[in-house]
Amino acid sequence: MAKAVHAWLGDTRITCQVCRGELFRERGVKLNSTGMEFMKLAWADETATGLICWHCGYVHLFVNRDIELRRVKM
Structure with a gap:
């Protein structure tokens, strides 16, 4: 699960752009480019942090490595 x-x-808590929810689940997302796919080098493309809103399912993508995730006990 x-x-x-x-x-x-930083000091800013991220909220969902759609529903203003504050709970997310995290998933790594590959940012594939056409050129790298064509050359069979998609594995080398950049990765983003995907935050999926727990409430509405909207996906937020972040390439900033300074994002901090704090687990929530439910």
């Missing part, structure tokens, strides 16, 4: 997290960027 997915773990619920709160997300922070």
Whole structure:
């Protein structure tokens, strides 16, 4: 089962852009490019942190490595 997290960027707590929810589940997301796919090098493309809103399911993508995830006990 997915773990619920709160997300922070510095002192700013991240909330969902759609429903203003504060709980997310995290997933790594590959940012594939056409050129890298064509050359069979998609594995080398950049990875983003995907935060999926626990309430509405909207997916937020972050490439900033300073994002901090804090697990929430439910």
